[in-house]
Amino acid sequence: MNFLIFNFNLLAYLFMIVLEPIGFVHNACTSSQAPEQIKKEVSEIEILPAYADGLQDIEQSEYLDLIFSFHQEKRTELTTQIRTGETKGIFASRSPRRPNHLGVTTVKLLGREGTKLQVEGLDALNGSPVVDLKYCDTSVFEQAAIHRSIRIDSPRMDLVRHIMQNNTEELLLKAAELHGHICPGLALGIMGATRVMQQLYSQEKDSRDYTLIAEMQNCPVDGVLFITGCTPGTKRFIQRNPENMCFYVLDKTGKGWKVSYKENNREYMNHNLPAGLSPAEKGIALLTLDPEQLFSVEEIQETPAS
Numbered sequence: 030m031n032f033l034i035f036n037f038n039l040l041a042y043l044f045m046i047v048l049e050p051i052g053f054v055h056n057a058c059t060s061s062q063a064p065e066q067i068k069k070e071v072s073e074i075e076i077l078p079a080y081a082d083g084l085q086d087i088e089q090s091e092y093l094d095l096i097f098s099f100h101q102e103k104r105t106e107l108t109t110q111i112r113t114g115e116t117k118g119i120f121a122s123r124s125p126r127r128p129n130h131l132g133v134t135t136v137k138l139l140g141r142e143g144t145k146l147q148v149e150g151l152d153a154l155n156g157s158p159v160v161d162l163k164y165c166d167t168s169v170f171e172q173a174a175i176h177r178s179i180r181i182d183s184p185r186m187d188l189v190r191h192i193m194q195n196n197t198e199e200l201l202l203k204a205a206e207l208h209g210h211i212c213p214g215l216a217l218g219i220m221g222a223t224r225v226m227q228q229l230y231s232q233e234k235d236s237r238d239y240t241l242i243a244e245m246q247n248c249p250v251d252g253v254l255f256i257t258g259c260t261p262g263t264k265r266f267i268q269r270n271p272e273n274m275c276f277y278v279l280d281k282t283g284k285g286w287k288v289s290y291k292e293n294n295r296e297y298m299n300h301n302l303p304a305g306l307s308p309a310e311k312g313i314a315l316l317t318l319d320p321e322q323l324f325s326v327e328e329i330q331e332t333p334a335s
């Protein structure tokens with residue numbers, strides 16, 4: 030153990046980094062002020078003449094990432110109490126008592142006069158050495174915002190993608206969040222409904238026009254309901270004649286699909302899955318079996334009699 034510690038220390042020593050200030054922060058902020066108070070102040074960043082050429086076109090950036098040294102902080106703590114009273118790891122906080130005492134803050138660039146930049150939103154104290162300054166890449170936030178708006182308009186987008194990619198294991202894991210456990214029944218429901226929805230989506234139909242008639246019961250129903258999105262809450266779910274071991278996904282005119290589970294599918298499963306699997310393992314392994322031995326899918330032209 031000591032040997033390991035020695036090696037890590039040696040490694041840290043070999044990779045020791047020496048930082049040189051490229052400039053300094055000027056503002057009216059002292060260590061007694063709270064960070065949110067400091068952020069409201071306008072700060073001036075004075076870049077040293079040797080780095081002046083590095084400021085070319087900086088005015089085109091609305092936001093900058095500023096890396097500075099917490100020059101008045103000498104302590105290092107690996108856990109810290111944040112203002113809510115919770116204890117967090119230093120890397121999960123913005124505390125200055127960090128191993129390298131470096132602060133990173135995104136600031137708004139208000140203006141530039143030669144080598145002096147006026148910025149807003151900085152939480153560095155007066156006199157802080159600036160270590161680096163860079164164009165702020167906001168694309169990750171923009172992507173997150175786009176992704177969020179797509180999810181608001183089409184909350185089932187990720188599911189549809191998994192359905193079209195036949196990613197049944199991912200779908201099974203997601204459905205288990207609703208069902209509460211992974212089991213062969215849930216997997217059977219997922220497999221059958223995935224086949225139907227692949228056909229429905231490839232024909233560019235709107236899944237919201239369809240109703241699920243489940244002539245079955247128990248675990249598979251949750252799998253089918255999850256994949257089709259036909260739930261009791263959407264009023265697109267009917268359950269009847271559970272002994273038939275089949276389900277329909279039909280539009281208002283009665284057209285759609287019927288999935289019938291094979292009577293002997295249990296024997297086929299027992300014969301083709303290794304013995305001694307837990308229900309969850311069996312559910313996952315089931316996804317790799319031949320769907321045609323488990324159920325049939327047929328296209329339906331009219332509503333079946335109830």
Ligand SMILES: [Zn+2]
Nearest residue numbers: 212214215248
């Ligand atoms: Zn189950």
